[in-house]
């Protein structure tokens with residue numbers, strides 16, 4: 115497909131929405147990063163949005179992501195892994211991503227750390243940034259560490275020297291009310307502040323906010339929003 119015929123006008127709309135919220139809620143300019151949640155989208159779509167100025171893309175499925183990365187190897191993209199992590203996939207994730215948002219157990223972090231150590235002698239010696247996914251709503255069906263187990267996990271992950279713990283991620287239950295959406299994100303902010311205080315860390319990244327709760331997330335302190343539908347249209 116020719117990238118000229120892919121409509122990227124939604125990028126400006128979403129960036130404007132983010133900029134407006136940043137200003138309205140007195141957040142620092144540039145403090146919220148847009149991640150294009152590009153699962154199921156063709157490499158040609160990613161290429162067109164990259165050309166339009168989007169530099170960060172999040173993928174949920176490793177095999178799908180690797181195929182697209184091969185086709186887009188000429189582009190300077192920051193790749194984020196945002197899907198559920200199976201332990202047998204950690205080596206390739208450590209090799210092919212800059213950020214991993216969905217770490218929710220120590221075993222996964224340890225494996226990423228070991229693989230990163232193996233890579234550190236090679237040309238792939240970039241930093242692997244880690245976020246811990248928190249299951250804020252205690253949903254049975256969802257991944258994520260339970261809030262009451264977060265402190266122990268964060269303490270152990272922060273000691274791993276080949277990966278860099280940067281913050282927290284959440285996929286809150288869809289809520290209609292702005293204030294409820296906001297309260298959810300505030301709980302995540304509070305958890306992060308507690309980790310920084312109790313463990314002496316300087317976590318600076320909160321990945322929360324999707325198409326339906328973007329503004330509430332920014333108002334409460336999100337630093338990374340993961341947007342699919344509002345950028346690329348409805349998924350099939």
Ligand SMILES: *Cc1c(COP(=O)(O)O)cnc(C)c1O
Nearest residue numbers: 151196324325340341342343344
């Ligand atoms: C699909 C997905 C998104 C984007 O969701 P939209 O509602 O399409 O904006 C964000 N985060 C994760 C983890 C996703 O899987």
